[in-house]
Amino acid sequence: MAGAEAHARNARTDRVGAVARPAREQLNILRRVNPEGKVAVVTGAAGGIGGGLVRALVDRGARSVVATDLDGAGVERLRDELPGAPVVACALDVTDQDATRALVEETEREIGPVDVWFANAGVSTGSDADTPDEIWDRQWRVNVLAHVYAARALLPGWTDRGEGHLVTTASMAGILSAAGDAAYSATKHAALGLAEWLAFSYAGRGVRVSCICPGAVDTAMLRAGAGGDPEKASAVIGGGEVISPDEAAERVLDELAEDRFLILTHPQMREFVVGKAQEPERWIRGMAKLWARAQAMLAQ
Numbered sequence: 001m002a003g004a005e006a007h008a009r010n011a012r013t014d015r016v017g018a019v020a021r022p023a024r025e026q027l028n029i030l031r032r033v034n035p036e037g038k039v040a041v042v043t044g045a046a047g048g049i050g051g052g053l054v055r056a057l058v059d060r061g062a063r064s065v066v067a068t069d070l071d072g073a074g075v076e077r078l079r080d081e082l083p084g085a086p087v088v089a090c091a092l093d094v095t096d097q098d099a100t101r102a103l104v105e106e107t108e109r110e111i112g113p114v115d116v117w118f119a120n121a122g123v124s125t126g127s128d129a130d131t132p133d134e135i136w137d138r139q140w141r142v143n144v145l146a147h148v149y150a151a152r153a154l155l156p157g158w159t160d161r162g163e164g165h166l167v168t169t170a171s172m173a174g175i176l177s178a179a180g181d182a183a184y185s186a187t188k189h190a191a192l193g194l195a196e197w198l199a200f201s202y203a204g205r206g207v208r209v210s211c212i213c214p215g216a217v218d219t220a221m222l223r224a225g226a227g228g229d230p231e232k233a234s235a236v237i238g239g240g241e242v243i244s245p246d247e248a249a250e251r252v253l254d255e256l257a258e259d260r261f262l263i264l265t266h267p268q269m270r271e272f273v274v275g276k277a278q279e280p281e282r283w284i285r286g287m288a289k290l291w292a293r294a295q296a297m298l299a300q
């Protein structure tokens, strides 16, 4: 329904707008708002938010969803949990550029052009300034460079066809920060910066880019932060109300249907974003208090 409403709104804008949109651009907008009939690829899909995205895309009528993860057995389990659904499972390490290119080529050969690529795989490790370079490097490769590899593999076909949608996942930590994880905060800021750059650089060639910035979602990643207690983990990182992966995925697809660039699973956190932009020093003082509280909580 949200897609139909967006159609109607776009159509209205086109009729009353002072400058008529070119016909091709109108067509692309109509194609983008709804996963129905689309070929989608989701990375990091073995569980968590990626698994939720696969289920939501199937529910909304995607033609085919390629569910990939470093954990190949995990995506096969997900496929088996959705009997009859158009889900293809395959192992992919998103830090492997050649494997990323090969997956795009195989998907386009066997299924059809990739309409939307969800660069969802991510890692958080807990880190500070003394954390070894190997950990910083791993976060950089999974959280940022993998998005570059996806863009390199997809952009030639998308710019030729004049359509395609890259949806990367950063985090609220990419706008605000994540207490206790310096590398995650830095790499997720980089992921958002990359998505912004891609979005405006390729907008004129029919390519759409969106960036998901989730707050706390009840996944293995969140639970790893505080001994398996998602509420405590969210309190430590300042992630807000804990929502389920399926709820997060539904919110993401609703926001994509509205053709948004920046997708927050926790829209109530917008006020922190505005507060940080307006008064960064006050925000740092607030975060220092949150971090002191978090350390006390983790010591309990």
Ligand SMILES: NC(=O)c1ccc[n+]([C@@H]2O[C@H](COP(=O)([O-])OP(=O)(O)OC[C@H]3O[C@@H](n4cnc5c(N)ncnc54)[C@H](O)[C@@H]3O)[C@@H](O)[C@H]2O)c1
Pocket (backbone or CB within 6 Å): 043, 044, 045, 046, 047, 048, 049, 050, 068, 069, 070, 071, 092, 093, 094, 095, 120, 121, 122, 123, 124, 142, 169, 170, 171, 172, 173, 213, 214, 215, 216, 217, 218, 219, 220, 221, 222, 239
């Ligand atoms: N859960 C949250 O609260 C939260 C908040 C903000 C952002 N995020 C982001 O959402 C995305 C999904 O995270 P999640 O919470 O579902 O975590 P998760 O740990 O449940 O899922 C992440 C998946 O990525 C996969 N992965 C890791 N390295 C990979 C690699 N090199 N190649 C392919 N797959 C790889 C893992 O196997 C795992 O299945 C991540 O980008 C994460 O940073 C999560």
